Amino acid sequence: MFHFIEKKISDRVAELVRAQFGADATVALEQPKQPSFGELAIPVAFHLARQLKKAPKAIAAEIVAALGPLEGVSALEVAGNGYINVRLDRGAYGLGVLRGGGESLPQDSGKIIVEHTNINPNKAAHIGHLRNAVLGDTFVRMLRANGRTVEVQNYIDNTGVQVADVVAAFHYLEQKSAADVEKLLNDPAVRFDYYCWDLYARVSSYFNEHPEALEWRHQTLHAIESGTGELAQLATTIADAIVEYHLKTMDRLGIHYDVLPRESEILHLKFWETAFEQLKQRQAIYFETEGKNKGCWVMPASAFKEQTNEDTEDSKVIVRSNGTVTYVGKDIAYQLWKFGLLGKDFYYRPWKTVYITSAHPQPEGGGPHFGGAESVYNVIDSRQSYLQDVVVAGLRALGYNQQADRSIHFSYEMVVLSPGTAVELGFELSEEDKKRPHIEVSGRKGLGVKADDLIDKLIEKALEEVDSRHPEAPADERRQVATQIAIGALRYFMLKYTRNSVIAFDFQEALSFEGETGPYVQYAAVRARNILRKLAERGQALPDFAHELNQAAFARQLAAEDFWQMLLIASKADSAIDRAVVSGEPAHVARYAFQLAQAYNNFYHGYPVLTEESPEKRTFLLWMTGYFGAQLERTLGVLGIAVPEYM
RNA sequence: GCGCCCGUAGCUCAGCUGGAUAGAGCGAUUGGCUUCGAACCAAUAGGCCGGGGGUUCGAGUCCCUCCGGGCGCGCCA
Numbered sequence: 001m002f003h004f005i006e007k008k009i010s011d012r013v014a015e016l017v018r019a020q021f022g023a024d025a026t027v028a029l030e031q032p033k034q035p036s037f038g039e040l041a042i043p044v045a046f047h048l049a050r051q052l053k054k055a056p057k058a059i060a061a062e063i064v065a066a067l068g069p070l071e072g073v074s075a076l077e078v079a080g081n082g083y084i085n086v087r088l089d090r091g092a093y094g095l096g097v098l099r100g101g102g103e104s105l106p107q108d109s110g111k112i113i114v115e116h117t118n119i120n121p122n123k124a125a126h127i128g129h130l131r132n133a134v135l136g137d138t139f140v141r142m143l144r145a146n147g148r149t150v151e152v153q154n155y156i157d158n159t160g161v162q163v164a165d166v167v168a169a170f171h172y173l174e175q176k177s178a179a180d181v182e183k184l185l186n187d188p189a190v191r192f193d194y195y196c197w198d199l200y201a202r203v204s205s206y207f208n209e210h211p212e213a214l215e216w217r218h219q220t221l222h223a224i225e226s227g228t229g230e231l232a233q234l235a236t237t238i239a240d241a242i243v244e245y246h247l248k249t250m251d252r253l254g255i256h257y258d259v260l261p262r263e264s265e266i267l268h269l270k271f272w273e274t275a276f277e278q279l280k281q282r283q284a285i286y287f288e289t290e291g292k293n294k295g296c297w298v299m300p301a302s303a304f305k306e307q308t309n310e311d312t313e314d315s316k317v318i319v320r321s322n323g324t325v326t327y328v329g330k331d332i333a334y335q336l337w338k339f340g341l342l343g344k345d346f347y348y349r350p351w352k353t354v355y356i357t358s359a360h361p362q363p364e365g366g367g368p369h370f371g372g373a374e375s376v377y378n379v380i381d382s383r384q385s386y387l388q389d390v391v392v393a394g395l396r397a398l399g400y401n402q403q404a405d406r407s408i409h410f411s412y413e414m415v416v417l418s419p420g421t422a423v424e425l426g427f428e429l430s431e432e433d434k435k436r437p438h439i440e441v442s443g444r445k446g447l448g449v450k451a452d453d454l455i456d457k458l459i460e461k462a463l464e465e466v467d468s469r470h471p472e473a474p475a476d477e478r479r480q481v482a483t484q485i486a487i488g489a490l491r492y493f494m495l496k497y498t499r500n501s502v503i504a505f506d507f508q509e510a511l512s513f514e515g516e517t518g519p520y521v522q523y524a525a526v527r528a529r530n531i532l533r534k535l536a537e538r539g540q541a542l543p544d545f546a547h548e549l550n551q552a553a554f555a556r557q558l559a560a561e562d563f564w565q566m567l568l569i570a571s572k573a574d575s576a577i578d579r580a581v582v583s584g585e586p587a588h589v590a591r592y593a594f595q596l597a598q599a600y601n602n603f604y605h606g607y608p609v610l611t612e613e614s615p616e617k618r619t620f621l622l623w624m625t626g627y628f629g630a631q632l633e634r635t636l637g638v639l640g641i642a643v644p645e646y647m
Numbered sequence: 648g649c650g651c652c653c654g655u656a657g658c659u660c661a662g663c664u665g666g667a668u669a670g671a672g673c674g675a676u677u678g679g680c681u682u683c684g685a686a687c688c689a690a691u692a693g694g695c696c697g698g699g700g701g702u703u704c705g706a707g708u709c710c711c712u713c714c715g716g717g718c719g720c721g722c723c724a
Contacts, residue, residue, distance in 0.1 A: 385718095509659070605689090
C-alpha cells in the first residue's frame with residue numbers, strides 16, 4: 001500500500017514540476033527524519049533551487065500551492081529549509097490497506113536469468129558456497145515477488161581441473177577403479193562428498209610436494225575431454241554423484257534450480273567453436289604474432305580496461321597457443337547462449353529434480369526451452385570481477401551493447417574464518433596466518449566449514465531449545481520445527497550483511513537465535529499466529545473486518561501514534577522489496593523483516609488483543625494481528641524462511 | 648606497480664540518487680513473566696563516521712591525498 005501511494009505522489013509531483021517550472025527533476029521521496037514530520041518528505045525543491053536560482057523554501061511553497069488537494073493525503077507542509085512533508089489521511093490509508101489497495105503491481109519485462117551456486121562438483125559445499133546460493137536464491141525470490149519472470153541456472157563445471165584432480169586422486173593416488181568408486185558411493189557408511197573433500201585436499205598437497213605428478217592432471221583432463229575410457233567414466237560418476245549431494249544440501253535450504261547447464265555439453269555441442277567464429281569475424285579478438293602471447297588469440301586490453309597504455313602484455317588470452325580455449329572463452333560462448341545470441345541450443349533431459357543439459361536430442365522431442373533471456377545476473381564472488389569484465393567486453397565487441405549492459409555481475413565478498421574459528425575447526429595455522437585478521441576458506445587446503453555440518457549443528461542447537469519448550473510435542477514434529485529455525489537462522493545470517501561486506505564467519509554469531517536473526521523474525525510471525533489460534537480455540541470467530549471496520553473506525557484507531565506507525569511499517573513490504581530489487585541488495589529485505597518483527601513485538605507486548613474490552617478496538621487489534629502476520633510471512637517467504645508451527 | 652573493495656559505538660554491521668538531531672544487534676548495567684509462552688520488551692551508558700584538504704546552502708555519503716586492511720591483475724578455473 002505504501003509503495004502505491006509513494007508512486008502516486010511521486011508521479012504527480014514530477015508532472016507538476018514539469019508543467020510549472022519546465023524542469024525535469026527526479027522526484028525521489030524520503031522518509032522524514034522524525035515521525036512527527038509526517039510520512040513522506042519530498043526534497044525536490046532543493047534540486048530545483050540551483051536551476052531556478054530561487055530559495056528552496058519559496059519553491060516548496062509554490063509547489064504546495066499548485067498541487068492542491070491529493071487523494072489520500074491530509075496535509076502538505078513546507079518544513080525546514082524547503083522540505084515538503086506529506087501527511088497521509090490515516091482513515092483512508094487504513095481502509096486502503098484493508099481492501100488490499102495497490103499491493104502487487106505486475107510489471108513483467110522479459111525473462112531474467114539468475115545463475116548461482118556454481119560449485120565445482122568435486123567436493124562438499126562449504127559456507128562460501130552457501131553465501132552464493134542464499135544470495136542468488138533470495139534475489140530470485142525478490143524478483144518473482146516483484147512480478148518478474150526468472151529462470152534459475154546452476155552451472156556445473158564437470159570437466160574442469162578441480163574434478164580432474166579428484167579423479168586423478170582416485171585413480172593414481174588411491175589406485176581405485178571405477179568399480180571401487182562405485183562401491184564407495186553405495187556404501188551407506190561413507191559420505192562421498194566429504195570423502196572427496198579430504199581427498200581433494202590430499203591430492204592438492206601431494207601436487208605441491210610432487211610437481212611431476214601434475215602429469216596425472218593432464219592425462220585426466222585429456223581423457224575427460226575425449227569422453228572415452230575409464231578416467232572419463234570415473235569423472236562422470238564422481239561429478240554426477242557430487243552434484244546430487246549439492247542439490248540435496250541446497251534443497252535443505254529451500255534452494256532449487258530450473259536447469260543445470262554443464263560444461264561437458266558446452267564442449268561436445270561445440271558452443272565455443274561457434275562463438276570463436278563470431279569473435280574472429282567481428283575482429284573482437286586477434287591472433288598475436290609477437291611478445292609473450294605469441295601464437296595465441298587474444299582480446300585487446302582496451303576492450304575491457306578503462307585506461308590502457310596500449311601495452312599488448314595486458315591483453316587477455318582467449319585461445320592458447322596450443323589451440324585450447326580458456327575458461328573466459330567458454331564463458332563468452334555460454335553468456336551468448338544465455339541471451340539467445342549463439343544460434344545454438346542444448347538438449348535437455350529431466351534429471352533428479354531438475355533439467356540437465358544433454359549433448360543428444362531427446363526421444364520425446366519438444367521439451368522445455370531455456371536461455372534466451374533479456375537480462376542476466378551472474379552471482380559470482382568479487383574476486384572474479386576482472387574475468388566478468390572480459391566476458392562483457394566480449395559481448396560488446398560483438399556489437400551486443402544492449403546485452404552487455406544487461407549482463408550483471410552480481411558480486412559479493414567472500415566468507416572468511418576468524419583465526420579463532422579456524423583453530424576451533426582443528427586446523428593448524430602458520431605463524432603468518434595467526435597474525436592475519438582472517439583466514440580464507442580453501443577447498444584446496446580442505447579449510448572451511450562444510451555446509452551440511454553447519455546446518456546439522458544449527459538443527460541440534462535449535463532442537464535443544466524446542467525440546468525444552470515443547471517436551472510434549474511429537475519428536476518428528478520437534479525436529480521439523482528445529483530444522484525450520486536452523487534454516488531461518490542460517491539464511492538470515494547470510495543475508496544480513498550487504499554484498500560487499502566480507503563475512504568473518506564466527507560460530508557464536510552464526511548459531512545465535514536472538515537479536516537480529518532469522519528466528520527473531522520467525523518468532524514474531526509465530527506469535528501473531530498464536531493469537532489467532534487462541535481465538536479459534538476459545539470458539540470465537542474472526543470478525544468480518546470489511547464489514548466492521550470503516551474509514552471512521554480506522555481514523556479513530558489510527559489517531560493513536562503508536563498504531564499508525566506500526567501500520568505504516570507493516571504496509572511497507574512492497575516498498576522495501578522494490579528498493580532491494582533496484583539496488584540489488586537482498587540485505588535490505590532482511591533488514592526490513594527485522595524492523596517489521598520489532599514493530600510487531602512492540603505491538604504484541606503493549607496491546608493485549610484477546611482481553612481488549614472495547615469492541616471496535618478489539619476488532620482493530622485482531623485485524624492488525626492478521627495483517628502483521630501476513631506481512632511477516634510474506635517477507636519471510638521472500639527471504640526463503642519458513643514459519644514454524646510453534647517456537 | 649596498476650585496478651576494485653573496506654575503514655562508522657568495546658565487537659559485528661546499517662545508513663536508499665548528498666539533506667533535518669548518525670542508527671541497529673551483540674556485549675555491559677538496570678528493570679519487566681498474572682500464559683495472546685520472555686527465542687520477548689523497556690531503560691542507561693557508549694561516536695573528532697581512519698587522518699588531512701576540497702566541492703556545496705548542506706558531506707558518513709561526491710572529488711583529491713595520505714594511513715591502515717582485504718582482494719584481483721596466469722597460455723588456472
